[in-house]
Amino acid sequence: DLTCTISEAALFPRRGGPKNLPIAEILVDDEESQEMESQKYKPKLVILGTGWGSVAMMKELNPLDYHVTVVSPENYFLFTPMLPSATVGTLEFRSLVEPIRRIVSRLKGHFLKAEAIDVEFSEKLVEVAAVNAKGEKENFYLPYDKLIISVGATTNTHGVKGxxxxxxxxxxxxxxxxxxxxxxxxxxxxxxxxxxxxxxxxxxxxxxxxxxxxxxxxxxxxxxxxxxxxxxxxxxxxxxxxxxxxxxxxxxxxxxxxxxxxxxxxxxxxxxxxxxxxxxxxxxxxxxxxxxxxxxxxxxxxxxxxxxxxxxxxxxAQTAFCKTLADKLGDAQTNKHALETDTHLRLVGAPLGDVYAIGDCSTVQNNIADNLVTFLRGMAWERGKDPKDLRITFTEWRNIAGKVKKRFPQAGNHLRRLDKLFESYDKDKNGTLDFSELHELVLQIDSKLTSLPATAQRANQQGGYLGKKFNRIAQAVPGFKANEVDYGDLDDAVYKAFEYHHLxxxxxxxxxxxxxxxxxxxxxxxxxxxxxxxxxxxxxxxxxxxxxxxxxxxxxxxxxxxxxxx
Ligand code: FAD
Structure with missing residues (x-):
């Protein structure tokens, strides 16, 4: 069913928000859900973007648990890894795209061809701009209970002229x-x-x-x-x-x-x-x-x-929309290149559990230095030692560094730098280093390089992870009434933190x-x-x-x- 449901979906019964814009109400339009009392309270899930992250999430979500609304200027999913082949006629353009309505219809959701331009976090409203039939841009608010930001990134200009x-x-x-x-x-x-x-x-x-x-x-x-x-x-x-x-x-x-x-x-x-x-x-x-x-x-x-x-x-580089959000969240967002999330992929600085960011537009605050220290602590624990009494050899260090590199492939250069430091330091220390010395070395890793790679592989894993977690949330709290009950850290209670596996x-x-x-x-x-x-x-x-x-x-x-x- 690919029919456009915009006319029945986008009703504007009220105006509001800081800009007093029309607020769109997305209606329940499937009979099955109307029969179930609990489904009245289905949370509104708004997904921004139709790229790798969003599509992976939609493919994983169970239908009917959420009122899904997808917003994107593009009404198709693009298989980017093969795009270079299309520039020279090896592949046809249409072979790389999939209509998004085909994917959204499985969830009985709605698709709006529009662009998100701002978010009012305290009122749970996304400001959306759409071009109407007269060719004019019209802005309106879209209310959400859960918001997924997966809007990708733009090309980095490095400030070059021309x-x-x-x-x-x-x-x-x-x-x-x-x-x-x-x-x-x-x-x-x-x-x-x-x-x-x-x-x-x-x-x-x-x-x-x-x-x-x-x-x-x-x-x-x-x-x-x-x-x-x-x-x-x-x-x-x-x-x-x-x-x-x-x-x-x-x-x-x-x-x-x-x-x-x-x-x-x-x-x-x-x-x-x-x-x-x-x-x-x-x-x-x-x-x-x-x-x-x-x-x-x-x-x-x-x-x-x-x-x-x-x-x-x-x-x-970061899109204008993401820059607006990062500025709005102030000191909570310190990375200039991407929106920072915690390990549950929740946007740092936004109300807990309301807003998530995945894919190229985001970075997980899970830095390499912290990971190394966690591994070292784990090693001390396995040996029944206090971390401060732990001494490790160069071979053991390489082992730990190898495991960290697997999770953070982009850390390779830094870990090699640390290897060299370890080797030179090591000579005077009879083959081992203690925990505090290692900690000191680990802190020399540039904290800016903690982000995961901007790849389809990462966006796909993060989207799949959120889809699975959202299914668990819906199972754990059926008839979930947004804002009415404090569930504490629901994400942490129902599902593990995100872990990237570089394939x-x-x-x-x-x-x-x-x-x-x-x-x-x-x-x-x-x-x-x-x-x-x-x-x-x-x-x-x-x-x-x-x-x-x-x-x-x-x-x-x-x-x-x-x-x-x-
Ligand atoms: P995207 O897939 O970029 O999707 C972003 C979506 O958000 C788009 O639908 C866009 O229209 C929409 N959007 C943008 N702004 C807004 C807004 N304000 N409101 C609503 N929607 C918005 N990765 C690999 O792992 N392997 C590869 O071989 C590979 N090859 C690549 C080849 C090329 C030519 C390119 C360009 C990229 C390649 N990548 C590859 C990288 C990969 O495509 C990206 O990492 C991936 O697309 C990121 O997914 P995403 O969901 O974060 O964003």
Whole structure:
């Protein structure tokens, strides 16, 4: 049942809140729930966003326990890991999206195509802006008993000038614009009025950012050039086309195991994809990129690269909506990059148990230093010792650090720094350190780096966790009357705290793929590509998208890529 229920759902019987806006009342519209007295008090669950976090939660929730209302400017779920393939016509756009109403209808919920812009925490109202039939923006309040914020993040600009001259890759529309621009550049390069110099510029493709998205896009672009484009544009010579990746660190894919980064770099070198490491973009002009690059002696040189296309893909930053909320919550929120939650994923500073934040827009206050100390305490306890009397060897330390790294893969660099400190410290201490000395070392970990990675994997786990917990809450307190009874710390009573389990990372690097799966690292050609495809195929959200993906891959193998830009 995908019919739009907005007219029956969004009634505005009253106005209120600090801005005296209309307040939408979402009605119970299923007969089954009306028969049950207790269901009258079903809590209003408002979910913001239709990405990985929200969809994982919706898939886990039992229908009819909550009045679910989902708000998002996009009425579809986007399978982001395969988005780079859509920019070059390997996959069709529609194969990566699933209509959100199909997912919401299982919960007998409502979907509103709108955008959350603020939250009145004390009155439990989300301020929502929607574009009405006249094309005007109208704001209204949506009341909630429980609010889930899973609005993702935006692209980090790092304050660089001229980013209006770049393309981004986050949405289906972004992918469509990239495809159009790349193909148009090829068409313009073939015009008799285009000079040789201009043709080289048009065919210079730059990717700013050597993380997984930038690397996968460069790999897909390279595949398209070699497998389809050059045959379709016989006037263009291979050496007139160039692909460059600008990376600020010393390696691309720097969050992966070093051996895999090196493999990816070698693969790119073999494929003539130019990787510029230790390079920082200063400015992007319509026809060139200005960047600085540090050489082996630490000397920084200013350089320029003519370009016809630039993809900006340099990490994530907080959305305007999340910034508004963080400012509102004042000192309770100290992280400038994401909304902080406790380990039950409840927004810190908001009334306990009302508001949760998951996925890229959030970070869990569960820092690495605390985790290390907890492990050390556990070790002392196992040995029947007081922590202050605990002494550990370097091997034991490595063991603990390994366990922490599994939970916080991004802590790798810091733990390696600690290893070095331990080793140098250790020499004077006859092979062991005591608890207070270790504690001292652990505190040297940069507290800013305590956040979990901004990945679909994390958002998916957090959404699934909340779905399960909300089912438990509904079972534990049937007919839950919001605000009327103080249940204490209900989350803690019904369910464990969230724990992230890193399942590994993978990336496509141009007719080859790399895998970093909990210490088991491997890379390879065709077989690895098939494995990479099958993992994503299995994770794809529905039977419909799986069928479409299979058709796209077959179509590409038989007829080549779709090289039309609409
Ligand atoms: P999103 O999935 O970004 O969803 C956010 C949702 O909120 C969207 O529906 C958006 O429209 C909506 N929204 C935004 N603002 C508002 C608002 N104010 N009110 C209401 N709704 C709002 N991760 C991996 O683990 N593996 C990969 O291979 C991988 N590849 C990627 C490739 C690309 C090209 C990209 C862009 C990302 C990739 N990621 C990958 C990262 C992954 O997509 C994100 O970590 C994940 O999408 C985060 O999920 P989320 O639910 O937090 O946010």
């Amino acid at each position: 980013l209006e001259n770049c393309n981004w890759l986050k949405t289906i529309e972004d992918a469509r614009l990239i495809k159009r621009k790349v193909l148009n550049n090829f068409e313009m390069a073939c015009l008799p009025t285009t000079s040789d110099e201009e043709r080289k510029r048009l065919l210079s493709f730059v990717v700013s950012g050597g993380g997984p998205t930038g690397v996968e896009f460069a790999a897909e672009l390279y595949d398209m050039l070699n497998e389809d484009l050059l045959q379709s544009f016989p006037k263009i010579l291979r050496n007139e086309v160039s692909v460059h990746v600008i990376q600020s660190r010393s390696h691309i894919l720097n969050t992966y195991d070093e051996a895999l980064s090196v493999y990816a770099e070698k693969r790119f070198e073999h494929d003539n994809v130019d990787v510029l490491t230790n390079a920082r973009v200063q400015e992007v002009r319509p026809d060139k990129i200005i960047f600085s690059q540090k050489d082996g002696d630490g000397k920084v040189t200013r350089k320029e690269l003519p370009m016809g296309f630039c993809l900006w893909s340099t990490g994530v 590994g990372s993978l990336a496509y690097v141009g007719n080859a793929a790399i895998f970093d799966i909990n210490g088991l690292n491997f890379s390879g050609g065709l077989m690895a590509v098939y494995l990479w495809r099958s993992i994503y195929f299995a994770q794809s959200v529905s039977f419909r998208t799986r069928a479409l993906l299979a058709m796209d891959w077959t179509k590409r193998a038989v007829f080549g890529r779709d090289l039309m830009a609409y």
